[in-house]
Amino acid sequence: MKLAVAGKGGAGKTMVASTLSYIFAQKGDAVYAIDADPNPTFGQALGFPESVLCTIQPVISLKELIRERTGAGDSREEAAGTYFRLNPRVDDIPDRYCGTHRAIRLLIMGATRGPGTGCACAENTVIKALVSHLVLRVGETVIMDMVAGTEHIGRGTASGVNALIVVVEPSNRSILAARSVLDFSKQIQGLCCRIVGNKIRSVDDKDFIRDAFPDYTVNNFISWNENVLKAENASVPVFDTCPDIVETLKELVADLEDARVASLAHSS
Ligand SMILES: Nc1ncnc2c1ncn2[C@@H]1O[C@H](COP(=O)(O)OP(=O)(O)O)[C@@H](O)[C@H]1O
Numbered sequence: 001m002k003l004a005v006a007g008k009g010g011a012g013k014t015m016v017a018s019t020l021s022y023i024f025a026q027k028g029d030a031v032y033a034i035d036a037d038p039n040p041t042f043g044q045a046l047g048f049p050e051s052v053l054c055t056i057q058p059v060i061s062l063k064e065l066i067r068e069r070t071g072a073g074d075s076r077e078e079a080a081g082t083y084f085r086l087n088p089r090v091d092d093i094p095d096r097y098c099g100t101h102r103a104i105r106l107l108i109m110g111a112t113r114g115p116g117t118g119c120a121c122a123e124n125t126v127i128k129a130l131v132s133h134l135v136l137r138v139g140e141t142v143i144m145d146m147v148a149g150t151e152h153i154g155r156g157t158a159s160g161v162n163a164l165i166v167v168v169e170p171s172n173r174s175i176l177a178a179r180s181v182l183d184f185s186k187q188i189q190g191l192c193c194r195i196v197g198n199k200i201r202s203v204d205d206k207d208f209i210r211d212a213f214p215d216y217t218v219n220n221f222i223s224w225n226e227n228v229l230k231a232e233n234a235s236v237p238v239f240d241t242c243p244d245i246v247e248t249l250k251e252l253v254a255d256l257e258d259a260r261v262a263s264l265a266h267s268s
């Protein structure tokens, strides 16, 4: 399964992505957790010890490797930033540069240059190629904790993504951000999207989110839960301390697996 988790900052993407990672790992899947947020916190949410986290080099910081793989800066024209290889070799990067904790492999992408995808610099080219490689490679489960949107997912890569999970809290700003992610993903044909309502305190909160997305069926709601913050402050994964959240996200996973089986049956 390949999943991308998106939504406004603070909505709960990292909490959801980390809990999903453990749900798949518990099933015995080989899980790659990809932190594509410029302010990486996926590792903390997964409960990675600092001693492991500090050994993970963000891909964006691998200047020598990026130069070597893209050829950027190899010649005078390339030094001007004009030419570099658009399909750099990346297959060895995941294993070389990930950190592992409780069988989850974590890769940190780091802050990319330029707003969104627009920047076609060598660093972004390597990151896109890497995401594409992991998403299209058969076998592992990949859970991507995205920035606000889906900038790292190109159209070609999107064909390998099983679902985009948009986390939304009951606030207008969060809903606006979620809408723009969903609108963008409509351009990607056949991409399965699911909305997860988070920080829910009342039935009104659920209705507020449901009413905001009339084109979608919103079935997965996570309550406001003080234990989430406690887990964060104790550097413990929510998976270990919040069984209700785990239950809700297991239902989401079951639903995604059904949708995947249905789409495979449809395409064969
Ligand atoms: N269901 C919840 N109940 C209470 N606090 C939550 C809940 N989900 C997330 N939080 C808290 O909200 C903050 C943002 O969550 P995070 O997962 O980091 O969001 P994002 O990755 O979207 O920026 C964190 O401090 C987290 O502990």
Ligand SMILES: [Mg+2]
Pocket: 010, 013, 014, 015, 037, 041, 145
């Ligand atoms: Mg986050």
